[in-house]
Amino acid sequence: MQNKLPSHIEYVIIGGGIIGLSIAYHLTRLGHRDVLLLERDQLTCGTTWHAAGLVTQLRANENMAKLAQYSAELFRDLEQLTGQPTGFRQSGSITIAATNARIEELRRGSSMGRSFGLDVEMIDAAEAKRRVPLLDVSDVLGAAWIASDGMTNPIDTARAFAAGARQGGANILERTPVNRIMVDKGCLVGVETAEGLVRTEKAVICTGLWSRNVAADLNWTVPLYAAEHFYVVTEAVPGLPADLPTIRDMDAAVYAKPDAGKLLFGFFESRAKPWGMDGVPRNFSFESLPEDFDHIEPYLAAAIERIPILADVGLQLNFNGPESFTPDNRFLLGPAPDIAGLYVATGFNSCGIESSGGAGKVMAEWMSTGMPAGDYWEMDVRRAMPFQRNRRYLYDRTTEAVGNLWNLHWPHKSPKTARNVRVSPLHDRLSRAGANFGEVAGWERVQWFGEPGSQPVTHATFGKDEWFRQSGVEHAAARSDVALFDQTSFAHLLVQGRDALTLLQRLSSNDVDVPIGRIVYTPWLNARGGMESDVTICRTGDEEYLVVTAAVQRIRDLAWLRLNSKEAGHVTIADVSSGYVTLSVMGPRSRELLSRISPADYSDDAFPFATAREIEIGYGLALAFRMTFVGELGWELHIPAEQALGIYDAIVAAGDDLNLRQAGYIALNTLRLEAGYRDWGSDVSDEDTPLESGLGFTVAWDKKSDFIGRAALENQRGQTPRRRVVQFAVPGNAPLMFGTEPVWRDGTLVGYLRSAGFGHTIGCGVGMGYLNAASGVSAQWLKDGEFEVEIGGFRHAAVASLRPFYDAGRTRVKGERLDLDSLVAPELRAWR
The missing domain is CATH 3.30.70.1400 (Aminomethyltransferase beta-barrel domains)
Structure with missing residues (x-):
């Protein structure tokens, strides 16, 4: 073994599951030959070997969908490229809906898929029965059909990646565990094995179930946890069609696929069984976990109701094997925040096979160039907070995470488990005031306020229910009077x-x-x-x-x-961060409110926009920013945490007769959408330039010092962007929009909304997204086209604009109190 281990290598991949093998394959496709993959035992021995092998492409956002789409395309050609059969078949998938909420979600998802170039067809129950005769559709309201979905053999597909990697020059060593990742002064320098030391400046951790502990040894948070994951295989089913598609009944938490004349059924149960509290044994390979028929029996019963022939077919295999899940059901890809040269690719939430091709390509490009080829923030490991490697937190969240993959994805939904990790000092006050909290980065943040003492909920619906009405009142208060936002999560x-x-x-x-x-x-x-x-x-x-x-x-x-x-x-x-509480006082009466409890001069001359002052307020001090994210006069108060309660109480007491309304993040979002403010992670990202994003005013071309990215911007300077953020309004009684809705111009798909909400001031849905035009996205191009936004499969006439639909001149930010109706864009007033 000693002579097989190089002393120095350019790229090291730790872990020989399908993800690590895909990265090795794609590195060689980029022309890299100096690639070493180290597997502690045998290839695929962790999770890959027992995966179900589904290949489904409709995901939560564009870039996650692209990973699966690329994988499906690659799997189709992988045998020809490598000489190794994969067992891939594009037999399609059908996802049925038995509730109104599920059919609404599927319709919205099908629209989203079309905006990503995925052909998703909505069909009725009769058509679902025609395509899959063994289904009982008596309670089915509709279904989504994706003809390009399919299934593959996980082990054979992994072997194909291995064969292709070896053909490209990669060295793959089995039974060579990495005992230590070596770091010096914040830089990766090598990996240590029992056979010797390998020097390297670039390595990626692809260790699946073991990844949390591998990273924790380096003081790095890679939050995932193993859960028992169950499926059963029936005895032979007489007459089973060879081309049977994958079947998913998400309301019943059951999927099915053909398996050599039999049926394989798997489950995403609502309360899962975390496994490995004390860590996954280092020698755990090709092993299964004990059966638990009582645990899966309710889901198996639901499967029999959906596919009645199962009642007459015995079970040949009852399998239980561990898979890893992340707290937010999103992958963990990218670089270690504080260790140069070290990366991770793990946490695939039972979607590793179908995403392996795309994930391998992304990581190979990322490691090769030092930056991702596109916007992968949804999956970026740097979103993880340090506390999330806490094992009790991960254990409790994992009980829910498995089921959350298929539970209804309501707007603004947050998990129910492992909550109250990070709370504002004002949390109890806000709770008594009727706050409905959501979770972001572990923070408990107010989504909207119900009536004091009302029962809180953990999500909004797709319709104009209580959350919509209450957040609308908060929105109106910020426009007409004054609103108070707790933004301590800053x-x-x-x-x-x-x-x-x-x-x-x-x-x-x-x-x-x-x-x-x-x-x-x-x-x-x-x-x-x-x-x-x-x-x-x-x-x-x-x-x-x-x-x-x-x-x-x-x-x-x-x-x-x-x-x-x-x-x-x-x-x-x-x-x-822990030293500050941030309260934002926003609205035309914010100056009047603050003047009641603070002797500071809040006039335009003494306290102009984009300035900061230390102020006396209540009995304390705060650093006040005259800034806004809602398009109104207002101040952000950055308060020492120990003084926050007193200052909060003073603000609330002083605002009683000014119609002060406490407000949450849903109102904050709808206010900023009307005013055209961008939200990083939604509307702008690391693949969007300021000139494409309509933020050219943030580029100081004439400043004396150079800045990163200037050369790239110079190439766009003075040009009409072919890709640009555009604001949209959808007048009329259209369904609510939440983002990812496709945008059509003269019957041609030209983009989709990155974010959306309801503009209570302008009286209709509002959103923004990037449009694409070979001739450039200009005001004239917008004027010359007829636009529609597709919501849940139906297109609605829309107004497109490069300017905000509310107060484009920023008069209210300057303290002027013009009539609200006069500030609504003329093109919208014409629709009224």
């Missing part, structure tokens, strides 16, 4: 030192060389001009800046700062 990063300005100027497209007390909104760009983040930076001293960013971006932005500070000279970076 991350606060303190950048100090004599070279702090140099660092931030290098990162920021805007000019942050401003006087003390000034605030700058700026993107941070990557080399291709995409927005790695967008942040608010307040200069608080000669050599001190406070960077404020969103909760989900905290680890990512910290990593970006630290990565770029290595060559910046004398700079210190501190995460001071």
